[in-house]
Each structure stands twice: as structure tokens, then as C-alpha cells.
Amino acid sequence: MRVMKQFSEVRGLIFDMDGVLWRGGKLLPGVRTTFSLLRARQIPFVLATNNATQTFEEVRSRMDEAGVSIEQNEVLTSALGTAIHLKQHIPEGARVYAVGGTALHEALEGAGFSVQDSSDDVAAVVVGMDWSLTWEKLAEASYALMAGAFFMGTNPDVSFPTERGLAPGNGAILAALEAATGREAVIFGKPEPHLFVEALQRIGTPKTHTVAVGDRLETDILGGARAGLPTALVLTGVTTAEQVAQSDLQPDWVFENLEELSRELAAVT
Numbered sequence: 001m002r003v004m005k006q007f008s009e010v011r012g013l014i015f016d017m018d019g020v021l022w023r024g025g026k027l028l029p030g031v032r033t034t035f036s037l038l039r040a041r042q043i044p045f046v047l048a049t050n051n052a053t054q055t056f057e058e059v060r061s062r063m064d065e066a067g068v069s070i071e072q073n074e075v076l077t078s079a080l081g082t083a084i085h086l087k088q089h090i091p092e093g094a095r096v097y098a099v100g101g102t103a104l105h106e107a108l109e110g111a112g113f114s115v116q117d118s119s120d121d122v123a124a125v126v127v128g129m130d131w132s133l134t135w136e137k138l139a140e141a142s143y144a145l146m147a148g149a150f151f152m153g154t155n156p157d158v159s160f161p162t163e164r165g166l167a168p169g170n171g172a173i174l175a176a177l178e179a180a181t182g183r184e185a186v187i188f189g190k191p192e193p194h195l196f197v198e199a200l201q202r203i204g205t206p207k208t209h210t211v212a213v214g215d216r217l218e219t220d221i222l223g224g225a226r227a228g229l230p231t232a233l234v235l236t237g238v239t240t241a242e243q244v245a246q247s248d249l250q251p252d253w254v255f256e257n258l259e260e261l262s263r264e265l266a267a268v269t
């Protein structure tokens with residue numbers, strides 16, 4: 001049984017971005033209303049995404065378009081979170097090998113790790129979406145994994161939509177390495193709870209009153225529930241109302257969009 005009876009009792013929020021705030025290049029309805037209300041009520045939030053290639057600057061400029069100004073600590077990508085989480089598994093300042101983009105490299109360096117070009121003697125292999133993936137990179141990663149390096153992935157998404165159809169995502173890169181080495185990666189992103197746990201730590205609000213908001217049942221809602229948070233699904237992204245009706249996994253709230261969420265948030269109880 002959930003502790004929060006009304007959505008307006010919420011003390012903190014952890015928002016997914018794609019399918020919640022925007023879809024493709026288009027801002028979704030209710031972003032401005034929701035975030036001005038949150039600012040007015042001083043309700044803290046984190047924008048948390050599995051996307052390891054997204055940077056804070058990109059998120060900030062998109063939110064700026066909606067008239068919402070956000071701070072660095074209000075954005076948590078799986079690349080940033082992975083770099084922080086990695087500190088629990090390997091020594092500070094350790095050498096790591098990364099298969100991933102600039103955002104992942106920067107996040108790892110920013111957390112004090114030393115990102116190497118070769119995988120010789122690295123403590124960990126970290127894998128995020130890599131737009132210039134090559135066989136050589138997979139081979140480098142495999143050598144270190146076979147030698148026992150810690151294996152971590154930013155997010156498990158096997159595919160993502162493009163204009164021409166579904167393209168391989170980071171989960172597919174991880175699957176290639178897992179097939180080659182027999183090793184299994186520790187995953188930071190949703191539906192694992194770590195992204196929510198890290199976001200919750202940032203805002204410091206009680207778990208019982210911090211709502212995970214997302215557009216996908218099997219990642220956002222499952223991950224939020226695993227982290228012990230109340231959950232809200234918005235129908236502006238991947239999961240449809242029909243899919244919710246047929247699912248065993250039920251969010252605590254279902255909203256058409258952020259506009260409806262902001263009305264519930266504003267509701268005086």
C-alpha cells in the first residue's frame with residue numbers, strides 16, 4: 001500500500017526525459033506549467049536518463065526553450081551515474097577502458113578515473129553507447145574482461161528508434177561482449193534501481209514521497225518500483241494505455257501528459 005494518497009503530497013520528483021519532456025525534437029505539453037509549479041513550491045527534482053550520450057548542456061538548452069532554467073545537479077545521465085557508482089567497485093583514480101562517447105569519457109575522467117587507450121592493466125571496462133564502435137574496441141574490452149576487469153554498462157537498452165527503424169543500442173554492444181567473454185555486466189541504468197538511488201540521494205527527499213515519472217513500464221516504472229519509490233506513468237511516450245491495462249506491473253498514477261500531472265500536483269487536498 002502506498003503512503004502517498006494524493007499526488008499533491010509529492011516532496012520530490014525524478015523525471016525521465018525522452019517521451020516525458022520531449023519526443024524527438026518536439027517539446028511535450030505541460031513542461032513549462034509543471035516546472036514553474038515545482039519552482040514555486042520549491043519541490044526538488046532530478047531529470048534522469050538512461051541515455052549515456054546526452055550532456056548537461058543539451059538538456060539545459062532544451063529546458064531553456066521551455067522557459068525552465070535548470071542547474072547541473074538537476075541532471076543525471078547514466079554516464080554520470082555510472083562513473084559515480086564505479087567508485088564502489090574499483091579504487092579511486094584507477095585506470096579504466098571505455099567503449100562509449102565523449103560524455104562517458106568526460107564523466108569517468110570527472111569522477112577521477114584515468115581513461116586508457118589500451119585495455120592493458122585496467123581495473124574496469126565501462127560500456128556506454130558508442131557511435132563509432134569498432135571491432136578493435138570490442139577486442140580491447142574483451143581482453144580486459146577475460147583478464148578479470150570489473151564490467152559495467154551504463155544502460156541495458158538493446159535498441160532505439162531512428163527514422164529508418166530500430167537501431168542497435170548499448171544493450172546490443174553489451175550482448176556482443178557478454179557473448180565473447182562469458183562475463184555479465186553490472187548495469188547502472190533503468191530498470192536497475194541505481195539511477196533512482198543516486199537521484200534520490202541528490203534531492204534528499206523521503207523515498208515514500210519521491211515519485212519516479214516515466215513513459216516506459218519496463219524501465220522507468222519497474223526501476224522506480226525496484227528502488228522503492230511511488231511511480232507515475234505518462235502516456236506521451238512508449239507505453240500505451242492498453243499496455244498498462246494488460247500489465248502486471250502497475251504504476252501508482254497514470255497521466256495523459258505533464259499537463260494532467262501538473263493539475264494533480266496543484267490540486268488542493
Ligand SMILES: [Mg+2]
Nearest residue numbers: 016018019215
Ligand atoms: Mg523515456
